[in-house]
Structures are given as C-alpha cells and as structure tokens.
Amino acid sequence: MNSLLSLQGVSKRFGGVKALTNVNFDVRAGEVHALVGENGAGKSTLMKIIAGNHLPDGGTIQLAGEAARFRNPHDALTRGIALIHQETALALHLSVAENVMLCHLPRFIHWKQLYEHASSIIKGLGFDIDPAAPVSSLTTAHRQIVEIAKALSLDVKLLVLDEPTASLAPSDTERLLGIVRDLRARGVGVVYISHRLHEIFEIADRVTVLKDGQTVATVAPEDINMDSLIRMMVGRPLSALFPKRKNGSIGDVVLNVDGLSRRGAVDNVSFAVHAGEVIGLGGLIGAGRTELVRLIFGADRSDSGRVEIDGKAVTPRNTVDGVRAGIGLVPEDRKSQGTVLSMPIRINSTMARLSDVTNLFGGLRVAHERQTVGQLMQNLRIKARDMDADVSTLSGGNQQKVVLAKWFHAKGKVIILDEPTRGVDVGAKAEIYNLINTLAAEGKAIIVVSSDHHELMGLCDRILVMGGGRLRGQLHPDEYSEERIVAMSLGLTLGTAAELPVTA
Amino acid sequence: MNKELTTTATPGASGQRAKLPAWESIRRFNTLFILLTLVICSSLFSADFLTGPNVSNVSRQVAGVGIMSMGMLLVVLTGGIDLSVGSVTALSSVTTALLIPHVGMSLAIAGGLLSGIVCGAVSGALIAFYRLSPFVVTLATMTVARGIALIISKGAPILVSEEAQPLLDFGRDTLLSIPQPTAMMLIVFAIGAVFLGLTRAGRIVRAIGSNEEAVRLSGVSIVFYTLLTYVVCGALSALAGVVSVARSGVGAPSVGVGDELTVIAAVVIGGASLSGGRGTVLNTLVGVLVLGIIANIMNLTSVPGYHQQVVMGVIIVVAILAQRGSGGAR
Numbered sequence: 001m002n003s004l005l006s007l008q009g010v011s012k013r014f015g016g017v018k019a020l021t022n023v024n025f026d027v028r029a030g031e032v033h034a035l036v037g038e039n040g041a042g043k044s045t046l047m048k049i050i051a052g053n054h055l056p057d058g059g060t061i062q063l064a065g066e067a068a069r070f071r072n073p074h075d076a077l078t079r080g081i082a083l084i085h086q087e088t089a090l091a092l093h094l095s096v097a098e099n100v101m102l103c104h105l106p107r108f109i110h111w112k113q114l115y116e117h118a119s120s121i122i123k124g125l126g127f128d129i130d131p132a133a134p135v136s137s138l139t140t141a142h143r144q145i146v147e148i149a150k151a152l153s154l155d156v157k158l159l160v161l162d163e164p165t166a167s168l169a170p171s172d173t174e175r176l177l178g179i180v181r182d183l184r185a186r187g188v189g190v191v192y193i194s195h196r197l198h199e200i201f202e203i204a205d206r207v208t209v210l211k212d213g214q215t216v217a218t219v220a221p222e223d224i225n226m227d228s229l230i231r232m233m234v235g236r237p238l239s240a241l242f243p244k245r246k247n248g249s250i251g252d253v254v255l256n257v258d259g260l261s262r263r264g265a266v267d268n269v270s271f272a273v274h275a276g277e278v279i280g281l282g283g284l285i286g287a288g289r290t291e292l293v294r295l296i297f298g299a300d301r302s303d304s305g306r307v308e309i310d311g312k313a314v315t316p317r318n319t320v321d322g323v324r325a326g327i328g329l330v331p332e333d334r335k336s337q338g339t340v341l342s343m344p345i346r347i348n349s350t351m352a353r354l355s356d357v358t359n360l361f362g363g364l365r366v367a368h369e370r371q372t373v374g375q376l377m378q379n380l381r382i383k384a385r386d387m388d389a390d391v392s393t394l395s396g397g398n399q400q401k402v403v404l405a406k407w408f409h410a411k412g413k414v415i416i417l418d419e420p421t422r423g424v425d426v427g428a429k430a431e432i433y434n435l436i437n438t439l440a441a442e443g444k445a446i447i448v449v450s451s452d453h454h455e456l457m458g459l460c461d462r463i464l465v466m467g468g469g470r471l472r473g474q475l476h477p478d479e480y481s482e483e484r485i486v487a488m489s490l491g492l493t494l495g496t497a498a499e500l501p502v503t504a
Numbered sequence: 505m506n507k508e509l510t511t512t513a514t515p516g517a518s519g520q521r522a523k524l525p526a527w528e529s530i531r532r533f534n535t536l537f538i539l540l541t542l543v544i545c546s547s548l549f550s551a552d553f554l555t556g557p558n559v560s561n562v563s564r565q566v567a568g569v570g571i572m573s574m575g576m577l578l579v580v581l582t583g584g585i586d587l588s589v590g591s592v593t594a595l596s597s598v599t600t601a602l603l604i605p606h607v608g609m610s611l612a613i614a615g616g617l618l619s620g621i622v623c624g625a626v627s628g629a630l631i632a633f634y635r636l637s638p639f640v641v642t643l644a645t646m647t648v649a650r651g652i653a654l655i656i657s658k659g660a661p662i663l664v665s666e667e668a669q670p671l672l673d674f675g676r677d678t679l680l681s682i683p684q685p686t687a688m689m690l691i692v693f694a695i696g697a698v699f700l701g702l703t704r705a706g707r708i709v710r711a712i713g714s715n716e717e718a719v720r721l722s723g724v725s726i727v728f729y730t731l732l733t734y735v736v737c738g739a740l741s742a743l744a745g746v747v748s749v750a751r752s753g754v755g756a757p758s759v760g761v762g763d764e765l766t767v768i769a770a771v772v773i774g775g776a777s778l779s780g781g782r783g784t785v786l787n788t789l790v791g792v793l794v795l796g797i798i799a800n801i802m803n804l805t806s807v808p809g810y811h812q813q814v815v816m817g818v819i820i821v822v823a824i825l826a827q828r829g830s831g832g833a834r
Contacts, residue, residue: 299721323723331721340715342781347707351722358704366702406722 002065004029004189005050005081005158010059012045019045020213022059027158027189032180034192034204034221038233038453038486042213043193047160050191051083052076077103080157084147084164090135096122097131100149121149125179141172148179159183160191163286165199177203195284197226197490209233226492227483234453234482250461251275253311254445255327255414257296260305265291267469268305273414273445278436280460281449283489288469289449290332293416296447297329298322309413323352328407330400330417332449338403341392345384346373348391348402352410376405380435397428404435415439418449433459453482467491535775535787538823542797550804558800560683564751566796567685568593568744569763570789573770574696575737577788580771581700582733583713583780584638588627589741590763591649592620594756596745598653601662601755609668616749617742623649624738628731646764653757661756664749675750685747692740697785709733713780770795773823794823 006026012019020042027033037043048054049061052070061068063079070076073083090099097118098105105114115131122129127145135143144164151159161180165173180190180203194200200207201221209216209232216232224232255273260266266288273279281289295302298316307315307325314325322329331337339348350357350369357369373387382401384394391402400420407415417436421429436459440446450456456463457480465472465488473488547554572589579586600616607615627645631638664672679687700706708729711719720726749755768778774791776783798819802812 297721318725319720319723320725329721336715337717337721340711340718342714343711347711351711351719351724354704354708354724362703362705364702364704364707410723 002029003027003062004064006062007046007049007056008060008062010046010049010056010061012049012054012056018213020049020056023210023213023215025208025215025218027191029157029189030184030187031205032184032190032192032203034194034200034207035210036194036197036200036207036229036233037210038451038482041210041233043210044162045213046210047083047162047191047193050076050158051081051160053083077154080155081160082151082154082156082158083160083162084144084151085162090143090146090150092136093134095132095134096129096138096146099135099146100131100153102150103154118149118153121152122146124152125149125182126175141176144176145179156188158189158191160193162193163195164192165194165196173199195286195490197229200229201226230483230486234486250277251443254309255296255447256308256311258306258308260292260295260307261303262291262295262300263303265300265469266295266302269466269469269471270305271464271471271474273447275413275443275445276440277462278440278446278448278460280456280463281447281466282453282456282463282475282485283466283472284486285451287466287489289466290418291469292466293329293418293447293449296322296414297327297416299329299331323410323412326411326413328352328410328412328415330403330407330415330420332418332422334396334399334403339391339399341399342390344388344390345377345382345394345402345405346370346387349373349376349387349405349409352406356409372409373405376408380405380408381431395428397424397431400424400428400432401435404432408439412444414445414447416447416449419451420448421450421452421455453485456485457482465489535773535790538773539790539794539797542794546797546801546804549801552804553801558804560678560681562796562800563686564683565800566792567683567689568747568751568760569766569770569795570689570792571692571744571747572737572741572763572767573774573788573792574692574785575740576767576771577696577774577776577783577785578700578709578733579638579737580768580776580778581709581713581780581783582730583716584631584730584733585642585768585778586624586627586734586737586741587639587642587764588623588645588649589737589744589767590760591646591653592623592738592741593745593748593760593763594758595623595649595653596620596742597749597755597759598657598662598757599755600746600749601664602656604668605665609671612668613671613746616746617739620738620740620742620745621735622738624735624741625731627738628734631734632727632730650757657755657757659757661754661758664753664755671746671750672753675747675753685751688743688747692743693785693789700785705729705732710781713782715781766795769820773820795820 003026008024010023010025011021023042023046025046035043035046045054049056052073052075055069055071061070068079070079070081091102097114100118100121101114118131122131122145125145125148127142129138129142129145135146138146148159164176177199180192183190192200192204204221206218207221207229208218209229211233251274253272254275257272258270260269269292281292283289291300294300296307298319298321301317302315306313309325309327314321316322316325316327335341346369350373357365357372359365370387376382377384377387380401382398382405384398391399394402420432420436424432436446436448448456448459461477463475463480463485465475465485467489468491472491475484475488552558572593576586576589596616596619599619600612603612603615623645627642630636630641674684677684682690700710708719708724712726712729716726745759748759770791771783771788772778772791773794774783774787774789776788798816799812802815807815
C-alpha cells in the first residue's frame with residue numbers, strides 16, 4: 001500500500017538541542033498510526049513538522065508520493081493535513097457553526113445555511129450539538145468534537161490527534177475512538193498520540209516508538225505487549241549525573257499532607273515528608289503533580305484536606321500563608337512564574353523574605369541586602385556580571401539558581417521544586433542537584449516534581465507516583481525503574497510492572 | 505516539549521537583552537532631551553516664555569496635574585490605570601469648599617482628602633478582590649465621583665469663605681520664590697521617588713507590574729499592594745483638588761474634566777509602559793512639564809483654542825515616538 005505521507009530521515013534542532021534525529025515515519029490512507037514516547041521524546045516536534053508549524057532541518061517529506069514542504073500550518077491544511085491540539089484552538093465566543101466553518105466562511109454569512117452545513121458535519125460524527133451555541137458553553141469533550149468537525153469541513157486526508165482523550169471521561173473516550181475508527185473507514189490517515197497505552201492497543205494499526213528524538217521501532221500492536229512497549233519507550237542506563245549524598249540522617253515528619261483535593265485536578269492525596277528527606281513526585285504530564293504542589297504551597301486553593309507543618313495545621317489559603325508557614329516553591333516555569341526577569345538578581349533573591357532587608361519604617365536596608373545577596377551568589381555559585389544585572393541576562397541555569405537563592409534566603413522548612421532542571425544545561429543540572437542535597441542536609445523537607453524519571457531516581461529517597469490526580473503508589477530505591485513509574489502512573493497493576501526485568 | 509525547547513533557545517535572546525542598560529540610559533536622556541528642545545524652541549517662538557512671571561505661572565498651572573501624575577504613575581507601574589483622577593479632583597474640591605464654613609479649614613481639607621481616599625479604596629477593592637478590569641472599574645468611579653460632586657454642589661461652583669484665608673494664601677504665595685502649589689508638587693514627587701526607590705512597598709509595586717505571578721509566588725499579597733496604589737492615587741487626586749480650591753478660590757464640580765487623559769499622557773510621555781513595570785518619577789515630572797509648556801507656548805503665540813487640541817495631540821504622539829527612540833525599543 002502506498003503512503004499518504006512519508007517522512008524520511010527528518011531532523012530538527014532547536015539551538016543546541018537535537019529534538020529529532022533521522023526520524024522515519026509514514027502514514028497510509030485508512031490507517032491509524034500511533035506515536036508514543038516519554039515526555040520530551042520528540043512527539044510534539046514531529047507532529048508540528050507534519051502540520052507545518054516547524055520546518056525540518058534535514059530529511060524529506062513526501063505527500064502522496066511527491067516531495068512537499070509545508071511553510072506554515074495553513075499551507076499544510078490546504079493540502080489536507082489537520083492537527084488537533086491537546087488544548088483546543090477554538091474561538092471561544094463564536095458559535096459552534098462559525099468555528100466549524102471558520103476556514104471557509106463566505107463573505108456574507110447566510111446563517112441558516114451555515115448552521116445546517118455545520119450541523120450535518122457534526123451529525124456525521126454521531127453527535128448532536130446546537131450549531132448556534134457559543135463554544136465557551138460546551139464541555140471539553142464537545143469542544144474536541146467541534147475541532148474534529150472543523151477539520152472535516154475541509155477535505156482532510158490526514159488528521160493528527162494529540163492526546164485527544166487526555167481530558168475526556170471514559171464514555172466520551174469510547175465515542176471518540178468510534179469516530180477515529182469511522183474516519184479510518186472513510187480512508188483518512190490518522191496519527192494518534194496518546195499516553196494511554198491501552199487505547200493504542202485498541203485502535204492502532206501500527207505503532208512508532210520515539211525516544212530521545214529517534215525512532216526506536218515501528219511495530220504492529222499484535223506483535224508486542226504492553227510491557228515490551230513500555231520498555232521500548234524508556235529503557236536506557238542511568239546517567240551518572242547524580243552526586244551521591246553523604247548519608248544524611250532523616251528526621252521527624254515536617255510536612256504532612258492529609259486528604260488534599262481540588263476538583264478536577266487533585267483527588268484525596270495524603271503523604272508525609274521528613275526532615276532531610278528528598279521525595280520525588282513522578283508520573284506523566286497531566287498526572288496532577290504540579291496541581292498538587294501548588295495546593296500545598298497555597299498558589300491554588302484546596303477544596304478539602306489539610307496541610308500540617310511540624311504537627312501544626314497550616315493549610316495555606318494563599319501564597320502569603322504558604323510562605324509564612326515555611327513553604328517555598330520553585331515553580332514550573334521560571335520565566336513567567338519564578339523570577340521577575342526585568343529586575344536585578346538582588347531584588348529577585350530577597351523577594352520571599354523582604355522583612356530581613358527592611359527596617360522598622362518599611363525602608364530598605366540596601367547595604368545589608370547587598371551583603372546578603374553577595375553571600376547567596378557565592379554559595380550558590382551564580383555567575384553574573386554583578387548582583388544588579390537583570391535576571392533576563394542570565395543563562396537558564398543561573399536564572400534557576402536565582403529562584404533557588406530566593407528560597408535559601410526565605411529559610412523555609414519545606415522546599416518544593418517543580419521541574420527544577422527543565423531547559424538547563426548538564427553542568428548546571430549537576431550543580432542544582434548539589435544544591436538540593438545541601439538543602440536536605442540542612443534538614444529541610446524536599447519535594448521534587450520532575451518528568452525526567454532518571455532525575456527522580458538519582459535524587460530522591462522515595463518516589464510517589466501520581467496518575468489522574470491521585471497518588472497511585474510509592475517506590476523505594478530498590479524498586480526504582482522507569483517502567484514501574486510509567487506503569488504505575490498509567491494505573492497498571494504493580495504486579496505487571498514487577499515482572500519486568502529491572503534495568504536501573 | 506515545546507516549552508523545554510523555547511527555554512533552551514534563550515541564550516541568544518538574553519545576549520540581546522544584555523544591551524538593555526545602555527538603551528535604558530539613552531531613553532532617560534531622550535525624555536530630558538525632549539524637554540530641553542521644547543524649552544529652546546519655545547523661547548525662540550516667544551520672548552515672553554523665559555520670563556520670571558511666565559515660568560512661575562506655568563509651574564503653578566501644572567501643579568495639580570503633576571500631583572495626580574505621581575499617583576497615576578504608581579497605578580500604571582502595577583499594570584493598572586485610574587481614569588477617575590479628574591473626577592476625584594472635582595469631588596475633593598467641592599467637598600473641601602462645602603465643609604469650610606461648617607468645620608473650619610483644616611478639617612475641611614481632611615474631609616476633601618478623605619473623599620479621594622474612599623474613591624481610591626472602592627476602585628482598588630473592586631480591582632484587587634474581584635479581579636475586575638481597572639479600566640472599567642475606574643471608568644465607573646469616574647462617573648460616580650463626578651456625579652456626587654455635581655449633586656452636593658448643586659451643579660454650581662462654591663465660593664470659599666474668608667475663614668480659609670490661609671488656604672487662599674497658599675494658592676498665591678511663594679516659597680523661596682517657587683509658587684507654593686509647585687513646591688507641594690515637588691515635595692510629592694520627592695516622596696514618590698523615595699517610596700519607589702528606597703522602600704519595600706515601592707519595590708513590590710514596581711515588581712508587580714513586571715511579573716505579578718512571580719511576586720505572588722514569592723508570598724507577597726498582591727491584593728494589599730494593588731489596593732494601596734489606588735488609595736494613594738485617590739488621595740493624591742484629592743490633594744490636587746484642594747490645590748485647585750486654593751488657586752481659584754472656588755470648589756467647582758467642573759474642575760478636572762479630561763484631566764485623566766492629560767495625566768495618562770504625562771506618565772506615558774515620561775516613558776512609563778501602560779502594561780506595567782516601567783516608569784520613573786523624574787521622567788514623569790518631565791512629562792508633566794512637557795505638556796504644561798506646550799499648552800503655555802500655544803497661549804503665548806495665540807494659537808486658537810480649537811487648534812490647540814489638535815496640536816497637543818500631535819505633539820503627544822511625536823514626544824512618545826521620540827521617547828521610544830527610533831522604533832523597535834519595545
């Protein structure tokens with residue numbers, strides 16, 4: 001059978017980072033081709049190349065046997081390739097019909113015709129949605145349907161679905177899979193990306209596994225099982241990045257989280273962290289880890305449950321409470337959440353405990369501040385022109401160290417780090433690991449959230465695994481393996497994972 | 505995935521950013537340069553411009569707008585805006601003038617200031633607690649404050665009685681040959697400069713406008729500091745109202761119509777960014793002077809009133825473009 005779309009030896013770099021290296025991928029008409037891999041394996045990049053968001057640096061793309069080059073998403077769309085994002089890209093305040101027909105709205109809108117046309121496409125998918133309703137009034141599942149209908153309003157030959165079921169309830173998931181089967185029967189080629197591996201086995205005709213930007217294999221689901229698929233996604237030796245901690249003693253319970261919940265994000269999570277202990281929160285993207293740590297810190301408000309520090313209930317309602325209770329959060333995105341980029345290192349480092357650099361009348365004690373920050377920069381080895389350099393002028397690693405400096409200065413008891421080494425080069429990574437260990441040695445209770453499983457296994461005394469907003473289980477160092485983390489997060493039974501050979 | 509890649513791609517971008525300090529000093533220089541050019545041109549256009557009485561007159565005229573601009577700068581630094589400054593000025597002037605016969609001058613002034621503080625607190629509370637858009641909230645406050653001023657004054661100016669002679673003297677007298685209202689404006693700017701540069705609250709106000717989320721995630725109460733800026737802005741607008749009473753001898757509900765736009769223009773000409781985080785006290789003062797001088801020179805050269813508005817608008821745009829540097833300075 002001939003390929004509808006075929007990518008040969010495609011490579012893509014972003015700055016110094018290789019996102020894809022020599023990837024081969026093809027989709028046939030009337031086929032569901034699943035794309036799987038860990039977070040950061042290159043799925044999104046590959047998908048964006050297919051949909052015209054990125055141009056590849058090397059390799060060729062052939063569309064129906066002819067060399068093709070998509071300059072932009074519109075270009076790809078006019079040739080029949082549509083991408084449906086994880087978060088839907090709809091105009092929220094326009095009606096369903098306008099969204100569905102957005103790509104070819106006539107100069108003068110004949111509303112009756114527009115509604116009928118849109119309605120017929122949606123009905124063709126087996127759904128009944130009021131074409132006049134604004135998209136903002138729809139559920140996530142229905143928005144997904146509108147997005148698919150929008151793609152079908154054009155003559156789509158290839159549909160790329162990125163985590164289409166991530167936010168759907170099980171019944172909606174079934175209907176969506178039904179639609180995918182239907183599209184396949186109509187001869188549409190479908191690229192299906194999902195973390196939910198059982199869906200892959202249910203629907204895919206072929207599966208391509210990506211790892212570190214390279215194709216591991218393309219296989220038929222009949223030829224493999226869940227275990228071997230997971231092994232293909234993760235298996236590689238542990239890097240020797242992690243400085244081993246001098247066996248610091250683990251003390252009493254510092255942080256106790258009891259039944260913490262927030263609707264639609266975190267569901268009844270309880271655990272405890274001891275002084276001097278580093279615990280990891282593992283799981284796939286969307287497992288609810290960031291949401292959980294934000295609740296603990298007070299960045300979002302919990303619906304129920306309590307947070308205790310040293311046995312005292314603190315349950316922060318806002319970040320002011322959180323910091324006062326002795327909790328510090330290094331947020332997920334240092335540029336938009338961690339630092340004020342346009343302000344100097346000095347101002348950023350003391351932001352979480354300004355009382356230390358303020359006199360009785362609210363005036364700043366600048367000399368004292370300079371001394372304090374100078375010491376921090378030395379201890380954390382922050383490389384910069386001087387302490388008055390704006391944070392925006394620093395490298396990623398040094399920016400992250402400034403965020404850490406803020407919490408070193410705040411002298412909290414609990415430090416939470418969300419993706420502390422994302423976008424940081426290897427050298428700075430090792431330094432940040434060292435700093436985390438320093439904090440632990442000082443008797444702080446540490447929580448690390450990371451999508452890099454090696455990082456969790458190298459750094460943490462325990463790993464708590466989350467999936468679907470719940471705590472799915474706990475792993476101790478002798479049980480560490482990527483397979484187990486992934487399997488646990490996916491909600492597969494521990495027994496299945498335990499039978500796997502352990503690589504770590 | 506994509507997020508990772510964009511963050512790793514930043515070394516290039518931060519290299520570009522390293523030039524910012526140089527840019528910043530050019531920008532600072534730009535604003536003063538505009539002022540200087542304006543002064544030179546004005547003195548060429550009219551021989552009366554650089555005379556003692558005229559300089560004194562201009563400085564007295566800008567005092568009110570200047571005081572309001574300091575408050576507006578604080579609000580703008582947090583990324584907000586306050587459209588109610590002109591109306592609050594009117595409310596405060598009417599309140600003060602009305603109260604003088606009843607409670608005496610000092611308490612009347614206190615009452616006028618309080619009216620502004622209440623307006624600021626209401627706006628600030630709606631913006632900080634309910635996260636409403638500052639533009640819409642202060643638009644409402646602007647209408648309400650003007651309405652109340654008209655109601656309590658029954659729509660007519662209120663003459664200030666004899667017992668407030670010290671206030672009227674304040675409007676006319678000079679301090680070390682500087683008109684007293686002008687001196688008050690300079691004091692307000694000096695306090696503003698100290699507040700923004702040397703206090704904890706001032707630092708937080710500047711930081712909120714640059715990245716509110718990062719400040720919030722450092723355990724700082726955004727609600728409190730947002731509220732604070734609107735209260736201060738309201739209080740300073742009210743102070744401008746009291747100054748207007750002192751200068752004119754009446755409390756008028758029609759005072760300060762359109763002043764909000766002049767004040768915002770002054771702040772923006774001073775290089776502040778309406779999206780927050782950028783703006784300095786000195787440059788705001790320069791912005792106030794630039795607008796005052798333009799209005800004055802048009803009067804001196806007898807440009808007809810209707811034409812003045814057009815010229816003013818054009819000059820504001822030119823000044824902002826010059827202040828930005830040759831484009832791309834965003």
